[in-house]
Amino acid sequence: MSTLTQQEFVLGxxxxxxxxxxxxxxxxxxxxxxxxxxxxxxxxxxxxxxxxKLETSLIHxxxxxxxxxxxxxxxxxxxxxxxxxxLVFSNGQYLPEHSTSVDGISVRxxxxxxSTPLGSIAKADKDSFVAxxxxxxxxxxxxxxxxxxxxxxxxxxxxxxxxxxxxxISPRIWIEAGDFSKATFIDYHISLDDAPYFVNKxxxxxxxxxxxxxxxxxxxxxxxxxxxxxxxxxxQKDSQFTSTQITLSGDMVRNNLTLNLLGxxxxxxxxxxxxxxxxxxxxxxxxxxxTIPHAESNELYKGILADQSRGVFNGKIxxxxxxxxxxxxxxxxxxxxxxxxxxNTKPQLExxxxxxxxxxxxxxxxxxxxxxxxxxxxxxxxxxxKGLLLYAFAGEVLDKIEVDxxxxxxxAQIQERLGSxx
Amino acid sequence: MLSIxxxxxxxxxxxxxxxxxxxxKAGEVHAIMGPNGSGKSTLASVLAGREEYEVTEGExxxxxxxxxxxxxxxxxxxxxxxxxxxxxxxxxxxxxxxxRTALNQVREYRGLEPLDAVKFLSxxxxxxxxxxxxxxxxxxxxxxxxxxxxxKRNEIFQMAMLEPVLSIxxxxxxxxDIDALRIVSNGVNKLKSEKTATIVVTHYQRLLDYIxxxxxxxxxxxxxxKSGTKELALELEEKGYDWIKEEVDSTATV
Numbered sequence: 001m002s003t004l005t006q007q008e009f010v011l012g013x014x015x016x017x018x019x020x021x022x023x024x025x026x027x028x029x030x031x032x033x034x035x036x037x038x039x040x041x042x043x044x045x046x047x048x049x050x051x052x053k054l055e056t057s058l059i060h061x062x063x064x065x066x067x068x069x070x071x072x073x074x075x076x077x078x079x080x081x082x083x084x085x086x087l088v089f090s091n092g093q094y095l096p097e098h099s100t101s102v103d104g105i106s107v108r109x110x111x112x113x114x115s116t117p118l119g120s121i122a123k124a125d126k127d128s129f130v131a132x133x134x135x136x137x138x139x140x141x142x143x144x145x146x147x148x149x150x151x152x153x154x155x156x157x158x159x160x161x162x163x164x165x166x167x168x169i170s171p172r173i174w175i176e177a178g179d180f181s182k183a184t185f186i187d188y189h190i191s192l193d194d195a196p197y198f199v200n201k202x203x204x205x206x207x208x209x210x211x212x213x214x215x216x217x218x219x220x221x222x223x224x225x226x227x228x229x230x231x232x233x234x235x236q237k238d239s240q241f242t243s244t245q246i247t248l249s250g251d252m253v254r255n256n257l258t259l260n261l262l263g264x265x266x267x268x269x270x271x272x273x274x275x276x277x278x279x280x281x282x283x284x285x286x287x288x289x290x291t292i293p294h295a296e297s298n299e300l301y302k303g304i305l306a307d308q309s310r311g312v313f314n315g316k317i318x319x320x321x322x323x324x325x326x327x328x329x330x331x332x333x334x335x336x337x338x339x340x341x342x343x344n345t346k347p348q349l350e351x352x353x354x355x356x357x358x359x360x361x362x363x364x365x366x367x368x369x370x371x372x373x374x375x376x377x378x379x380x381x382x383x384x385x386k387g388l389l390l391y392a393f394a395g396e397v398l399d400k401i402e403v404d405x406x407x408x409x410x411x412a413q414i415q416e417r418l419g420s421x422x
Numbered sequence: 423m424l425s426i427x428x429x430x431x432x433x434x435x436x437x438x439x440x441x442x443x444x445x446x447k448a449g450e451v452h453a454i455m456g457p458n459g460s461g462k463s464t465l466a467s468v469l470a471g472r473e474e475y476e477v478t479e480g481e482x483x484x485x486x487x488x489x490x491x492x493x494x495x496x497x498x499x500x501x502x503x504x505x506x507x508x509x510x511x512x513x514x515x516x517x518x519x520x521x522r523t524a525l526n527q528v529r530e531y532r533g534l535e536p537l538d539a540v541k542f543l544s545x546x547x548x549x550x551x552x553x554x555x556x557x558x559x560x561x562x563x564x565x566x567x568x569x570x571x572x573x574k575r576n577e578i579f580q581m582a583m584l585e586p587v588l589s590i591x592x593x594x595x596x597x598x599d600i601d602a603l604r605i606v607s608n609g610v611n612k613l614k615s616e617k618t619a620t621i622v623v624t625h626y627q628r629l630l631d632y633i634x635x636x637x638x639x640x641x642x643x644x645x646x647x648k649s650g651t652k653e654l655a656l657e658l659e660e661k662g663y664d665w666i667k668e669e670v671d672s673t674a675t676v
Contacts, residue, residue, distance in 0.1 A: 369473075374510040375520065377470050378580060379498035379528040388523065392514025392563075 009054065012061035013136040013168055020111045020139075024118055028134030031124035035131060044127075045254075047312040047344045048283040053226055053252045057166060058198055063138050064167035066093035067192065069160055074098045077158055077190050082405040084153035087141065090160050092171035092201075094141045104149035105183070110140040116174050121204040122232040127256060129228040133170050133202040140172030147178030147208070154184040154403045161189060161221065163197035171201040179208035186406055187217040189227075196224035196251070205233035205241070209263065212240045216406060217255075219247040220413065223278055230256045237263025237292075244401055245272040245284060245301075248413055252281040259288040261295040261323075271400045272301040275414060276309035276341075283312035290323040290353075297327070302397050303334040304390055305341035313345040315360070321352040330360040335367055335393060387418035423448050423619050424489075424588055429480035430644075431468045438464040440644035441480070446588070451620045453630055453655060456641035457663040462623045463507055465641070466592040470504035471497050484588065498524075499531035501587030505577040505594050512564040517576065518546070520564055521583055528584055549582040553609040571602035578609040589613070590621045595629035607632030627659035642670055 010032065017025055038045035040052065069090050078086060087107065088098035094109055101107070110116055124131040145151065161169055177183065189199070199221075207213055215231065227250060235241045245255055259268040274282045288297045303311045313332045334343045347360035367389060375385035391414060401407040424446040431439040438461045446452055456462050468475050469482065471494035482489040489497060512520070526536040537545065550557065553575045565573050574594050581589055591610065595603055610633055614620060622633055630638075630652060638655045640648040642663070647670045648654065658666075 368510075371510050371512050373472055373494060374506065374512070375524070376494040377498055377504050377506075378520070378524040378584065379495050379531070380520075380524050381495050381527060382493070384523065384527070385495075388515055388520070389512065392512060395514040 009058065009061040010132070013063060013132070016063050017136045018111065018138060021114055021118065025135045027119070028124050028131045028136075032128055032131035032135055035125070035128040037128055044285070048252065048254050048281065050226070050228065050252060050254055054198060057196060057224075057226060057251070058168070060163075060165055060167045062167055063136065064091045064161075064163035064169045064197060066090040066095075067160070067162045069095060069098060071098065073160070073192070074158065077160070077188075078156065079405040079409040081408065082154075082156065085151075085155040086158055087143075087155065088158045088160070089141070089171065091162065091169045092137070092159070093139055102151060102153070104146045105151060105155070106144050108142050110142055110172060110174065113142075116142045118172065118174060118204065121206055121234055122202050122230055122258075127230060129200050130202055130230050133172060133200050133230070136168075137170040137172040137202070140174070143173065143175045145175075145177040145181040145183050148180045149178065150182040151184070154186055154406070157185060157187045159187065159189045160192055161197060161199060161225075162192035163195055166196045166198065169197055169199045171199065173203045175203070175205045177205070177207045177211045177213055180210045181208065182212040184214040184403060185216065186403065187215065189219050189221050191221040191225065194222045194224060196226070199225065199227040199229070201227070201229045203229075203231045205231070207233060207235055207239050207241060209236045210238040211236070214242045214402075216244045216401060216403065217246065218406070218410070219245075219250060219253060221250055223249055223251055223280060225250045225253070227253045228256070229254070230258075232258040232260070234260045234262050235266045235268055238265045239263065240267040240269070242269040242400070243271065244397065246410055247272075247274045247276070247282045248417070250280055250282065254283045255285065257284070257286045259286075259297065261288065261290050261297065262292060264292050264294040266292075266295045268295075268297040269400075270297070270299040270301075271397045273394050273397045274301070274303045274305075274311055275394070275417060276304070276311060277306040277417070279308050281310045283314075285314045285316075287316040288318065288328070290317070290319040290326045290328065293322065293324045293326070295323065295326060297329070299330040300397055301332045302394050303332070303343060304337065304394065305334065305343060306337040308338070308340040310341065311343040311345075313343070313362070314348060315346070316348040317350070317358060317360070319349075319351040319353050319356055319358065323353050324355045326353060326356040326358065328356070328358040332362040333393070334362070334364045335390065336364060337367065383419050387415065390418055391415070423485060425483040427481050429465075429468070429482060430478045431464060431475045432478055433464070433475050437478070438475070438644055439468065442644070442646060444639065444646065446619045446621065448619055449616045450637065451614070451622065451633060451635045453622045453624060453635035453638045454641055455624060455627075455638060455655060455658060457667070458625070460641045461644040462625075462641050463592055466504055466590045466621070466623050469497075469590055470494060470502065495527070496531070498584070499528045503581050503584055503586030503589045505574070505581060505589065505591045507592040507594075507596070509565050509573040509577055511566045511568075513566050515564045516562065517560040517564050521546075521580060525583055545583065549579060552582050552612055553579045554605050555579050570597040571599065574598060574602065574606055575609075578606050582609065582613055587617065588619050588621070590623065592623045593625060594622075595624055595626060603629065603632060627655045630655045640666055642666060
């Protein structure tokens with residue numbers, strides 16, 4: 001246990017926690033104390049010394065209060081060409097005055113009605129940051145999709161973050177999708193200035209049967225942000241859940257993604273891109289639990305690492321003994337653009353059933369110089385050639401993003417980062 | 423147009439080219455032949471600017487410019503085109519997208535306006551007919567899963583699009599069946615003009631029935647050891663390279 005747990009870091013947060021969900025918070029607190037912040041050598045956080053990072057970077061161990069957001073700020077943050085529902089948050093607090101709505105989706109503050117079964121999907125005893133969030137979140141949003149409701153336009157969760165010198169932001173979101181419903185969410189984090197802060201987010205998604213849910217997450221905050229994000233979802237029979245995790249910046253970012261395949265004929269897709277430079281450290285831990293026969297999971301994460309950036313990928317596939325006829329595919333490919341960039345990648349398969357199809361592979365390489373020369377030999381300058389190749393490398397994941405405005409936004413970011421136009 | 427003088431090049435310290443001299447004028451077709459390992463492909467690569475090769479001596483003047491001083495992309499923009507012996511597969515980049523980027527960068531260098539999508543597509547259609555290449559192929563990832571013949575046709579298609587002054591075909595014929603060879607050669611022949619020149623690097627005489635050279639040079643141990651007309655190619659086809667090797671090696675020992 002880190003020394004930090006005994007100190008003002010948690011105390012400040014615990015003291016400031018609201019009175020809502022008091023027994024849930026108490027459980028969270030107990031669970032947090034039982035686990036402590038991850039120790040330096042803790043297996044799950046082996047390559048990501050998050051506790052040390054928090055200890056050395058945070059100044060105010062208190063929750064960041066919501067800040068005022070203007071209509072212009074909302075307008076300029078929404079992707080060009082975006083058409084859909086916009087739900088606006090400031091430091092985790094939902095702002096109805098800036099948000100839009102659509103038939104078939106209802107939203108309410110978590111504090112409005114304490115019946116939301118928080119913690120029933122993202123379990124506090126599985127991760128100390130989930131426990132910490134459960135004990136200290138200030139408020140959050142409950143989103144429900146009506147049964148049979150197919151929302152064609154995407155739902156954008158616009159999360160503005162701003163703190164004074166390293167406060168803590170603890171967003172908490174609960175999504176419930178009725179049977180046969182369909183929706184696409186985009187979770188977009190934006191920093192309002194460049195002061196440091198710590199985001200400790202928990203998203204729980206409870207899907208009904210025969211649902212089709214997509215959750216895109218775009219992390220594009222400034223480079224002093226420390227973030228731990230937990231997304232946990234229960235996937236019922238005949239359902240499909242897809243996650244794409246795009247990370248472009250940050251100081252230290254840890255994403256825990258957990259998919260529980262609970263019904264037969266269910267599909268879980270996990271896609272991700274991390275395009276890193278500077279000293280950004282990004283750790284994607286994914287975990288898919290095949291608990292029943294005849295389910296499928298697909299995973300593809302691609303990393304491009306420049307400068308002294310560091311990436312970690314850990315993909316756990318757990319196939320229980322009963323989960324025969326499982327199909328599980330996993331791939332993680334990385335390109336290192338500098339000698340100082342580091343990637344630690346680890347597939348972790350635990351298979352207890354004997355009639356399954358599972359594959360995994362990870363690659364780490366450099367940019368293909370032959371391909372670069374080929375493009376140059378056709379008159380394309382070196383930077384553009386490099387950009388084209390890296391874009392093509394990431395393209396396989398980008399193609400999975402069906403929301404044009406989001407994909408175009410990401411492509412523009414990538415082009416800008418790579419300094420090339422094509 | 424192209425003047426190569428005493429060109430020496432090596433790779434990782436091993437000399438490959440040991441003093442090449444070659445003059446190519448506009449309107450000419452030169453064939454470079456020679457046994458395996460004689461330096462044919464190295465010559466093509468050095469002219470295109472492949473970085474692995476180190477030029478240790480000599481100079482190459484292309485249309486009055488020091489070619490070896492230019493980056494590979496600037497050589498292409500000046501009008502040098504290398505049809506690769508082994509075209510690279512690039513997953514995720516479509517031929518169309520790649521060529522539009524390339525063509526517009528070349529046009530910018532030459533002080534021309536970029537082509538808009540409509541003009542680009544009509545130019546593509548026109549050039550596609552030249553090498554009998556299917557549009558479907560071009561919307562796919564560059565060379566990915568293409569057959570050998572399709573890759574080589576794509577090279578000539580790119581050549582047609584970029585309208586080079588000097589085309590270097592590096593063993594474009596190897597691995598092609600007779601139909602593909604005919605299509606590729608027809609493409610090259612249609613693109614020839616009074617103002618352009620072609621260097622055909624090949625191991626076999628067969629291609630030269632279709633692309634008729636004005637000059638044939640034999641490369642051996644990094645030097646041009648014999649030059650002649652197309653009859654020399656026929657002689658090589660008939661007698662092989664051994665007599666040339668013997669001639670050169672015996673002279674060397676004297």
